[in-house]
Amino acid sequence: MMISVQEAQGIILKGIKVLGPEVVKLENALGRALAEDVYSNSDIPSFDNSAMDGYAIRAEDVRGSSRQSPKALEVIGDIKAGDVPKKTVKGGQAMRIMTGAPVPRGADAVVMVEETEKPETRVQKPELVKIFKEVEKGENIRKAGEDIKRGECVFQKGARLTSAHIGLLASLGQAEVKVAKRPTVAVLATGDELIDVDEKARPGKIRSSNTYTLLGEAASCGAIPKNLGIAKDDPGELAKKIRKGLGCDILLTSGGVSVGDYDLVKDVLAGIGTDIKFWKIAMRPGKPLAFGTIKDTLVFGLPGNPVSSMVSFELFVRPAILKMLGQNDDKGEVDAVIGEDIEKKAGIRYFLRAITRWDNGNFVTNTTGPQGSGILKSMALANSLIVLPEEVEKAEKGDKVKVRFL
Amino acid sequence: MMISVQEAQGIILKGIKVLGPEVVKLENALGRALAEDVYSNSDIPSFDNSAMDGYAIRAEDVRGSSRQSPKALEVIGDIKAGDVPKKTVKGGQAMRIMTGAPVPRGADAVVMVEETEKPETRVQKPELVKIFKEVEKGENIRKAGEDIKRGECVFQKGARLTSAHIGLLASLGQAEVKVAKRPTVAVLATGDELIDVDEKARPGKIRSSNTYTLLGEAASCGAIPKNLGIAKDDPGELAKKIRKGLGCDILLTSGGVSVGDYDLVKDVLAGIGTDIKFWKIAMRPGKPLAFGTIKDTLVFGLPGNPVSSMVSFELFVRPAILKMLGQNDDKGEVDAVIGEDIEKKAGIRYFLRAITRWDNGNFVTNTTGPQGSGILKSMALANSLIVLPEEVEKAEKGDKVKVRFL
Numbered sequence: 083m084m085i086s087v088q089e090a091q092g093i094i095l096k097g098i099k100v101l102g103p104e105v106v107k108l109e110n111a112l113g114r115a116l117a118e119d120v121y122s123n124s125d126i127p128s129f130d131n132s133a134m135d136g137y138a139i140r141a142e143d144v145r146g147s148s149r150q151s152p153k154a155l156e157v158i159g160d161i162k163a164g165d166v167p168k169k170t171v172k173g174g175q176a177m178r179i180m181t182g183a184p185v186p187r188g189a190d191a192v193v194m195v196e197e198t199e200k201p202e203t204r205v206q207k208p209e210l211v212k213i214f215k216e217v218e219k220g221e222n223i224r225k226a227g228e229d230i231k232r233g234e235c236v237f238q239k240g241a242r243l244t245s246a247h248i249g250l251l252a253s254l255g256q257a258e259v260k261v262a263k264r265p266t267v268a269v270l271a272t273g274d275e276l277i278d279v280d281e282k283a284r285p286g287k288i289r290s291s292n293t294y295t296l297l298g299e300a301a302s303c304g305a306i307p308k309n310l311g312i313a314k315d316d317p318g319e320l321a322k323k324i325r326k327g328l329g330c331d332i333l334l335t336s337g338g339v340s341v342g343d344y345d346l347v348k349d350v351l352a353g354i355g356t357d358i359k360f361w362k363i364a365m366r367p368g369k370p371l372a373f374g375t376i377k378d379t380l381v382f383g384l385p386g387n388p389v390s391s392m393v394s395f396e397l398f399v400r401p402a403i404l405k406m407l408g409q410n411d412d413k414g415e416v417d418a419v420i421g422e423d424i425e426k427k428a429g430i431r432y433f434l435r436a437i438t439r440w441d442n443g444n445f446v447t448n449t450t451g452p453q454g455s456g457i458l459k460s461m462a463l464a465n466s467l468i469v470l471p472e473e474v475e476k477a478e479k480g481d482k483v484k485v486r487f488l
Numbered sequence: 489m490m491i492s493v494q495e496a497q498g499i500i501l502k503g504i505k506v507l508g509p510e511v512v513k514l515e516n517a518l519g520r521a522l523a524e525d526v527y528s529n530s531d532i533p534s535f536d537n538s539a540m541d542g543y544a545i546r547a548e549d550v551r552g553s554s555r556q557s558p559k560a561l562e563v564i565g566d567i568k569a570g571d572v573p574k575k576t577v578k579g580g581q582a583m584r585i586m587t588g589a590p591v592p593r594g595a596d597a598v599v600m601v602e603e604t605e606k607p608e609t610r611v612q613k614p615e616l617v618k619i620f621k622e623v624e625k626g627e628n629i630r631k632a633g634e635d636i637k638r639g640e641c642v643f644q645k646g647a648r649l650t651s652a653h654i655g656l657l658a659s660l661g662q663a664e665v666k667v668a669k670r671p672t673v674a675v676l677a678t679g680d681e682l683i684d685v686d687e688k689a690r691p692g693k694i695r696s697s698n699t700y701t702l703l704g705e706a707a708s709c710g711a712i713p714k715n716l717g718i719a720k721d722d723p724g725e726l727a728k729k730i731r732k733g734l735g736c737d738i739l740l741t742s743g744g745v746s747v748g749d750y751d752l753v754k755d756v757l758a759g760i761g762t763d764i765k766f767w768k769i770a771m772r773p774g775k776p777l778a779f780g781t782i783k784d785t786l787v788f789g790l791p792g793n794p795v796s797s798m799v800s801f802e803l804f805v806r807p808a809i810l811k812m813l814g815q816n817d818d819k820g821e822v823d824a825v826i827g828e829d830i831e832k833k834a835g836i837r838y839f840l841r842a843i844t845r846w847d848n849g850n851f852v853t854n855t856t857g858p859q860g861s862g863i864l865k866s867m868a869l870a871n872s873l874i875v876l877p878e879e880v881e882k883a884e885k886g887d888k889v890k891v892r893f894l
Contacts, residue, residue, distance in 0.1 A: 112708065275569035315569075
């Protein structure tokens with residue numbers, strides 16, 4: 083039973099719930115997803131303040147002012163940022179004010195310092211300032227609540243926190259923030275041929291790259307990766323190592339899910355009680371993929387080919403992790419002009435590793451070379467996947483194709 | 489002296505050298521930049537192996553095979569993945585072979601199992617397999633060195649390591665990897681009006697958001713952030729706290745770099761020996777920006793307005809960090825259709841916070857609303873900046889404009 087990419091994604095995402103919340107310190111919240119809507123308990127800024135260094139005045143007092151005929155106002159004091167002004171600006175008066183300082187009572191505008199003549203310092207009062215320009219009511223004043231109003235919903239549940247979010251939460255006085263827990267993702271590579279990165283090379287053996295690509299991908303999505311190492315093609319050992327991953331939210335295996343006599347993973351998963359929903363997807367690379375659940379753990383039996391397992395992760399595991407985090411998968415597709423001819427089989431969705439760049443008003447895309455599913459270098463070079471849908475039989479140089487960035 | 493954005497970037501980047509290397513474990517190398525070219529010390533894969541489960545045969549033996557007239561070959565053994573085949577396939581012979589297993593001597597192609605009839609298990613020899621299809625020499629064989637050849641330069645110095653890179657380094661047996669050191673970035677907010685996120689709100693005071701946006705931005709670029717807290721507008725305190733950042737590669741201050749009487753940061757920086765190269769850039773937001781060096785520390789006196797300081801970071805500090813990491817700043821600009829009219833002053837480069845999305849074959853961009861430099865929410869909502877160059881005087885709805893993604 084071979085199902086489409088879309089059907090497979092639908093089946094996987096259907097049962098997933100957002101993980102419960104946890105409270106983290108603001109400085110540790112970067113990249114996390116909000117577990118609740120955030121409302122503001124105050125106006126931001128919380129008081130009218132000056133957007134400029136200059137003089138707080140009454141707009142009506144400087145009507146008609148110009149370089150040629152300046153108005154002179156009496157300076158009754160200074161307001162620095164952080165001060166609380168105690169005086170009131172009355173007709174004919176001004177107060178010197180710094181950027182960010184509260185606008186004093188009575189004043190309704192600020193004239194920037196460059197449009198004034200600094201009064202000479204002298205012992206005698208009154209100190210006078212000449213104003214060279216008319217201003218409108220409200221000019222150069224940042225109104226209380228201009229950025230955010232008290233009671234406003236500032237960010238919605240599921241928002242992924244960037245540094246701008248973190249800064250705004252700091253403005254609101256949120257030293258802690260409630261975010262969705264990070265899912266744990268266990269990774270188990272399988273196969274008698276596999277050795278680990280630090281083992282001595284031996285004839286017939288290859289180093290497990292999937293262990294490291296999958297741990298890296300899980301971390302990149304915001305999950306907590308857990309390395310279960312390598313299991314031999316032995317049902318007992320497989321079952322034992324798979325069980326170690328069942329405390330995690332997601333268990334990934336790689337290898338052993340094809341039709342071969344030694345492709346044991348699917349059988350072992352079924353044997354320990356996995357409810358396997360499907361195990362073949364109409365795509366290239368990545369056809370074999372056993373997906374199921376065992377208690378609360380999502381189990382993905384990914385293919386052993388390095389590229390197949392990475393593309394499968396991108397299309398199926400990544401959206402699952404993001405859904406657990408309460409985030410939407412924000413990756414859309416763009417259109418690009420393809421620079422080469424591609425032959426394909428109808429009925430199967432192709433994902434070609436590609437370099438896509440913006441060139442003179444269009445995206446232009448080219449494959450990274452040979453597309454064998456063992457060729458990991460093609461994936462390291464790529465910044466994108468060219469997506470050729472099921473019904474397409476070929477793409478020709480100059481055609482518009484869909485591209486998904488990695 | 490007001491200089492252009494490009495001049496400012498040139499001055500900042502000119503003196504920067506890549507930081508020295510350090511060795512990290514492969515599993516900790518995600519996101520780091522290579523400090524040296526990586527060459528392969530072996531072919532990947534290191535031996536010819538089967539891309540399919542099937543039978544390793546000699547292509548000439550199955551010439552003319554079809555469903556109607558299959559050829560029968562003698563099965564002389566099994567090769568599992570991880571095995572080292574000891575037998576040689578001679579004329580009329582085949583060996584059962586699993587995906588990833590080494591191709592035996594004598595064989596020059598693999599027929600996939602679906603194109604054969606599985607021999608009945610029987611005690612008598614010889615065991616025969618029927619082959620239903622012709623194959624070409626080399627078919628279904630992954631050749632040694634197909635992905636990477638021994639001695640090949642696999643990745644170049646400066647490459648930012650993604651999970652595909654990490655996987656490929658694992659294939660090469662690199663349990664450790666030499667990467668560029670992460671720069672340290674100290675952040676000091678300044679201003680009598682500032683209180684920290686966990687302090688009690690007081691009249692005239694605002695919470696320092698820049699502390700958290702700048703720490704977050706530094707971490708996002710791959711630097712190690714260090715929080716120096718808040719300094720009052722007092723020359724002695726400022727000098728003392730600034731000195732605490734001088735062991736770092738980069739020191740960021742925010743606030744106190746305008747023309748006002750209490751904008752002390754520039755003077756204090758100069759007073760403790762900073763060689764200030766410029767302090768005004770023809771841009772909006774973000775005009776005031778004091779840049780200089782003191783011994784080996786790059787010092788950026790960023791503006792105090794939350795949006796100005798973030799945009800300044802993006803344009804000037806980020807490229808500096810990436811250069812220290814040995815990475816190129818890979819952010820290009822794309823063209824987008826703007827959805828509204830924008831007025832601007834000639835001679836100044838504008839950066840408008842915007843949401844840009846792919847819509848029906850084009851990027852379409854709209855500002856996030858009011859663009860006041862205190863309005864941090866506009867930055868949190870944005871995924872991009874609309875860049876309007878110096879010479880432009882306005883943009884009209886429907887015009888093509890340049891956009892830089894954040």
